[in-house]
Amino acid sequence: MGNKCVVLAVLAITGIACKNEKPESIIPQEDVAIVEAPKEVLEFGFNLNDYIVKRDTIKNGDSFGKILERNNIGYPKIFHIAEKAKDTFNIRKLQVGKPYALMYSKDSKDSIKIPESFIYQPTKEDYVVINFKDSIHAYKSSKPITYVEKTISGIITSSISETLDEKGVSPVLTNKLADNIYAWTIDFNRLQKGDRFKVIYTDKYIDDSIYGGVHDVKAVLFEHKNEPFYAFRFQTDSLKGIIDYFNEEAKNLRRAFLKAPVEFARISSRYNLNRRIALYGYSVRAHKGTDFAAPIGTPIRATANGTVTESRRKGGNGNYVKIRHNATYETQYLHMQKRKVKVGDFVKQGDVIGWIGMTGNTSGPHVCYRFWKNGRQVDPFKQKLPEAKPISDSLKLKFLEHIKPIKYQLDNILYEPEIPENQYPEQPVIRQSTT
Structure with missing residues (x-):
């Protein structure tokens, strides 16, 4: 009984104390906006966030001088820029249809905007930069290139070009198969329904986003009239950069001459x-x-x-x-x-x-x-044209070792779905994967 009284007394005192205490003031929290720095957009070695970029293409009648004059640069300076840049790039070689860009600083307080750099792209991957903000200097460079290995398989229902085209594959791949690799082995105008193929090839990407086309074909298995025709890419002369295609027995597939000097003609x-x-x-x-x-x-x-x-x-x-x-x-x-x-x-x-x-x-x-x-x-x-130079005995063993893993990879590419013999779909079946 005594213990209970003590506990009650303590609780009572505690309760009174709590009631008498002033509650702490609650300070409202302000929302703080976290501003992230803009992500860098890099091109031509510049962070484009720092510039106003004016893009165009070379038109008929355009010249380096006319382009700069239209953009508020006078001829004395244009002449000076051309003289300084001529050891790096001949400004007379601007080609109609090729893209160029003018770079203007966002920090400029001038009412009349004057470009600080001229960038010309003779190809998708190559470019020339002429800077003339303070000192004048010019240089050539290339955009980063990524190569992506891909595999594709297909079953012919009409022609190989239609088979690949319906799936959005570059026609360059068709040309490489028909005119380069199998030009003297398979007549692609006489393919049969049910012929099928597997290809390991490499696509090129510029700046990781711009498709640069088919770079090369690593290996192919083409089954024509139920007969397999293998083709493996192999460099036979590193000094001259000579590359040929050989079958699984190291026999060269091509003749010494292409059938035509022009593709798609x-x-x-x-x-x-x-x-x-x-x-x-x-x-x-x-x-x-x-x-x-x-x-x-x-x-x-x-x-x-x-x-x-x-x-x-x-x-x-x-x-x-x-x-x-x-x-x-x-x-x-x-x-x-x-x-x-x-x-x-x-x-x-x-x-x-x-x-x-x-x-x-x-x-x-x-x-x-x-x-x-x-x-x-x-x-x-x-003419009965000669075959291409055969692979040397010293390289033959190296070639056979080289193709072992590639042939294994090629043989294990599936035709999706696997089609029972003599049962072919109305539309071509293509499998494409990126590695």
Whole structure:
């Protein structure tokens, strides 16, 4: 009883004390806005957040001087900029249609905005920067490039181009398979329904976001008429950078010559010793070349490895290049808009040596492809062309070891879904993955 009284007394005193205490004042909390710094947007080595960026493309009649003059820079300074930059970049080489950018500082208090830098992009990945804010300096650089390996498989229902196109795959891949890798092994105009393929290839991305196209094809398995045709990419000459495709037994798949010097072109006129030509009043004049028609500016490729023996402009030939491939064969490429190679250059099969034009005697844009055998012009389509150089014995073992893991990877790519024999879908089935 006594203990209870003590406890009650303590509780009573405590309660009174609590009632008499003034409650602490509650200070309202203010919401504090946390402002994050803007994320850097990097391009051409600049943080674009710090600049006003004016983008455009080179138009007909544009020049470096006219572009800067339109943007409040006077000719004395323009001349000074051009002189300082000429050792890095020739400002006369601006090409119509190519993009450029002018960079203006956001910190400038001037009422008339004057650019501080001019950036020109001759290709998707390469660019030239000319700075002229304080001191003038120019430099060339390239955007970062990422290569992504991908795999794709498909079943032919009509053509390989339609099979790949319906899934948004670059037509460049079709061309590499048909015109480069299997040009002499499989006739892609005679594919059968149910033929199928697996490809390991690499796509190129510029700045991690801009698609730069198919970079190369690592390996292919093409099943045509139920027969497997393997192709593996392998470098046979590191000094000259020569790359070929070989099957699983190390046999070279290609011939020494490409079938055509231009991709995606049509033959507009064949080799014909009795042809009548409108340009010469329909008189009989031997046409000792094969004409491949394509738009002006289309790249022209060397059809085989060799050394440039002529590169000049002459009469009806216009701009042309001639290449000696060995003691037997030479090729010649006429009517170029512009030549890219000079006498003495070594070129590899597929290298760009110039661009389609209309120089010399021609009624339309094309390249006249001439083929020489033992000093005499012949029809390349009627020649039994030699196979490409076989792989050396010293490299064969290295090649066979190199392809082991690649072949395993290729063989384990599935056709999704796996189709029972003789049962094929109406639409092509394609599997694409990124690694």
